[in-house]
Amino acid sequence: MTLQMRAPAPSAVLHESPSMTSPAAPLVRFRDVRKNFGSLAVLKGIDLDVAPGQVVALIGRSGSGKSTALRCVNGLEKVDGGELTVCGRALHSGTVDLRELRQDVGIVFQSYNLFPHLTVEQNVTLAPRKVKRISKAEARDLAVEVLAQVGLADKAQSYPEQLSGGQQQRVAIARSLAMHPKLILFDEVTSALDPELTGEVLKVIERLAKGGMTMMLVTHEMAFARSVAHTVVFMHQGKIWESGKGEMLANPQTVELRQFVGNGL
Amino acid sequence: MLGLTIEQIAYLFRGAGWTIVLSLLGFVGGTLLGLPIALARSAHSKLARALSGALVQLVQGIPLPVIMFVVYFGISIGGFDVPALVAAGVAMTLYAGAYLGEIWKGCILAVPRTQWEAGECLALTSTQRFIFVILPQALRIAVPPTVGFLVQIVKNTSYSVVINFFDLTYSAKVINNSTFKPFTVFTIAALIYFAICFPMSLLASRFERRLHRG
Numbered sequence: 001m002t003l004q005m006r007a008p009a010p011s012a013v014l015h016e017s018p019s020m021t022s023p024a025a026p027l028v029r030f031r032d033v034r035k036n037f038g039s040l041a042v043l044k045g046i047d048l049d050v051a052p053g054q055v056v057a058l059i060g061r062s063g064s065g066k067s068t069a070l071r072c073v074n075g076l077e078k079v080d081g082g083e084l085t086v087c088g089r090a091l092h093s094g095t096v097d098l099r100e101l102r103q104d105v106g107i108v109f110q111s112y113n114l115f116p117h118l119t120v121e122q123n124v125t126l127a128p129r130k131v132k133r134i135s136k137a138e139a140r141d142l143a144v145e146v147l148a149q150v151g152l153a154d155k156a157q158s159y160p161e162q163l164s165g166g167q168q169q170r171v172a173i174a175r176s177l178a179m180h181p182k183l184i185l186f187d188e189v190t191s192a193l194d195p196e197l198t199g200e201v202l203k204v205i206e207r208l209a210k211g212g213m214t215m216m217l218v219t220h221e222m223a224f225a226r227s228v229a230h231t232v233v234f235m236h237q238g239k240i241w242e243s244g245k246g247e248m249l250a251n252p253q254t255v256e257l258r259q260f261v262g263n264g265l
Numbered sequence: 266m267l268g269l270t271i272e273q274i275a276y277l278f279r280g281a282g283w284t285i286v287l288s289l290l291g292f293v294g295g296t297l298l299g300l301p302i303a304l305a306r307s308a309h310s311k312l313a314r315a316l317s318g319a320l321v322q323l324v325q326g327i328p329l330p331v332i333m334f335v336v337y338f339g340i341s342i343g344g345f346d347v348p349a350l351v352a353a354g355v356a357m358t359l360y361a362g363a364y365l366g367e368i369w370k371g372c373i374l375a376v377p378r379t380q381w382e383a384g385e386c387l388a389l390t391s392t393q394r395f396i397f398v399i400l401p402q403a404l405r406i407a408v409p410p411t412v413g414f415l416v417q418i419v420k421n422t423s424y425s426v427v428i429n430f431f432d433l434t435y436s437a438k439v440i441n442n443s444t445f446k447p448f449t450v451f452t453i454a455a456l457i458y459f460a461i462c463f464p465m466s467l468l469a470s471r472f473e474r475r476l477h478r479g
Contacts, residue, residue, distance in 0.1 A: 074386060102388040113383035117401045126397060127387035179387065 024052050027087055027183050027214050028073055034081035035068055042068045044238035045082065050183070050216060050231075055209045057229035058218045061260065064235040066218045070185050073216060074098075074105040087182055103131065106176030107185040110192050112168045114160040120147065120171050121156040124178045132179075146174040150204050166197030170204055177208075184208070186217035202228075222249060222261060234260065267449050273440050274453070280436025281457045283350075287422040287432060290354040292415060295361025302366025307373045317366065324363035330424040332356045337428040353425035361418050368414060372407040373399060409476055412469035416462045423458075433457060 028050035035043035042065045050056050058066040071077040073086055075098040084091040087104040115123050124146055125139035134142065147153045150170035160168050169189055176184050186205065190198040202224050209215060209228050219225055225232050226246035233243040234257045242248065242257045252258040305317035324332070336359075337352035376399050384394035423434040437454040441447050 076382070076386070098385075099388045099390065102386055107386045109379070109383070111379060113379045115380065115383070115398055115402075117405065127389060130393050130397065131388045175387070 026051050026085075028216065029085040030069070030082070031084070032082035033069070033072065033079055033084050033092075035065075035072060035077060036080050042238055043072070046240055048233060048240060048243075050214060052182070052214050053212045054231065055213075055215045055217070055229045056231045056233060057225035058216065058233050058235060059220070059222065059225055059260070060235035060241075065238040066233075066235045067187055069235070070107075070187055070216055070218050073183075073185055074107050075101055076107075099131075103179055104182045105185065106179055106181035106183070107187065108169070108172050108176055108189050110188040112160070112165075112172045112192075114168055114172055114175070116160050118159075119156065120152065120158050120160070120163070120174075123160070123171060124175045127175070128178050142178055146177040147171075149177060149207075150174045151200075164197060165193050166200045169193065169197075169201045173201075173204055173208075183214045183216070186215060186219070188218050188220065190219070190221060225249070236260075267453070268446055269440070269444060269449065269453075273444065276440060277433065277436050277450075277453055277457065280431060280433040281461070283431050284419065284422050284433040284458075285461065287350065287353055287357060287425060287430065288415070288419045290350075291357030291361045291418045291422065294354060294358030295365045295418070298358055298362025299365030299369060302362060303369035303373060306366060306370035321363045321367055324359050325367075329356065329360050329421055330427045332359060333424055333428050349425065349428050349430035352428055353422070353430045356425075357418065357422065360421065361414075364414060364417070365411065368410050369403070369407055372403040372410070375406050376402045405476065409469050409473040412465055412472060416465050416469070419462050419465070420458065 026049040028048070030046045030048040033043055033046040034041065044065075046065075046069055048056070048069075058069060060066045068077055072079055072084055072091070075091060075096065078094070079092045082092065086101060089096045089101055091101075115126065118126065121140070121143040124143045125134075128134050128142055129136075129139050143156055144153060147156055150173050152167060152170055152174065155163060155167065155171070160171065163171065172189075173184075189205075190201050193201065198221070202221060205215070205217070206224075206228050217225075217229070226249050229246055231243060232246055232248060234241050234248075234254075236256045242252065242254050248257075249261050252261055302317050302321060305313040306321070308314055327335075333353060333356040336356045337347065337349065340347045340352060340355075380398055380402065381394060384398040389397070422432055425432055426434045426438065429435065433454055437450050441450045444450060
């Protein structure tokens with residue numbers, strides 16, 4: 001095993017990844033994407049492709065830029081440099097209709113962010129009804145469909161506060177699914193949950209992955225990233241330090257990843 | 266009864282009736298003025314925030330009786346003869362609008378920012394986000410302080426006595442002038458004010474408890 005000591009990398013270590021062999025045009029395409037918060041450079045040139053049906057896990061320490069990279073994908077953060085194309089829209093151009101983009105790109109947050117004054121069914125169907133203007137009857141069918149996907153069909157009339165954290169997070173996933181997005185982003189969705197509840201949420205995500213949903217997830221669940229993600233991306237200091245299939249976690253090429261998984265696995 | 270005639274006591278209750286009328290005017294007018302103020306105070310636009318903020322500061326910086334005087338005599342100078350009820354109603358509207366606007370601004374801002382973000386990420390327009398996500402939550406937060414402020418409105422209508430508006434305080438003053446029983450007369454007035462305000466205070470604290478439980 002070669003041990004590579006790396007100063008800030010000119011190009012990341014690329015293990016074989018499905019995005020390079022997939023013939024389909026990528027849904028997400030980062031090219032030298034840069035992002036600053038004031039004078040702090042958070043993303044220092046990210047290159048990444050996410051093909052349809054692919055699951056990409058972003059891992060790394062706090063402050064490595066992984067959440068920022070994810071938030072750029074649905075326009076929550078503006079890109080300061082480089083090119084970012086999502087579902088055929090050039091986000092770096094600054095002329096993209098974010099409301100259209102967000103009908104294609106769902107996001108699930110660490111803190112669920114459900115609407116506390118609405119029932120589970122209303123949470124799930126608010127956006128389809130107001131944005132896509134579906135009828136009440138269609139909305140009810142839709143709620144049944146997506147709640148079944150997360151195993152909560154019986155909770156349609158409950159309020160978020162009556163549910164456990166894991167159930168709330170599954171509702172949040174169902175709320176994203178209800179828009180029938182092409183891509184779902186997961187921003188540390190299990191970080192606020194006990195290990196017990198983490199499992200039920202990860203199971204739902206795994207099922208979605210098997211169903212062919214394209215997903216990008218920022219996660220601290222190394223075992224999950226390794227088993228479910230087609231591509232694992234290790235970010236460090238605003239760059240993609242190393243990326244490849246899940247097995248790369250067992251065989252890190254860089255000192256930084258070795259130290260990182262050393263603490264995690 | 267208590268050295269007062271039935272007519273004199275009835276007169277006090279007529280005054281109390283006008284106190285309630287003026288309170289309702291103040292609340293309805295204050296709501297109509299307070300809503301746009303709350304929206305402007307929590308708006309993105311700096312200009313809207315500055316203008317509404319200036320109006321609030323102006324009204325809050327002037328004692329209510331002085332507002333009553335300014336409105337009453339201000340309109341008279343313009344050559345219009347205003348009934349005291351109209352002047353008092355306008356003054357209460359300004360007063361209640363400024364305070365309710367500030368109260369409701371706080372309620373809107375008390376809804377976590379992440380709720381805006383969640384709505385944004387579901388492709389809702391900013392108006393939809395406000396109406397379907399933020400407003401219902403802000404209203405829930407707003408009920409206790411709003412009901413609480415109603416008590417302030419009722420009590421502060423008594424300042425309309427300075428422009429000789431016939432309310433409970435004014436009628437008590439009149440009865441006292443003819444009976445010279447200030448303690449009896451004003452104690453009755455006090456009890457009537459209390460009877461109007463106390464149930465509202467109770468209601469406000471009940472709403473408050475429910476909010477904290479919920």
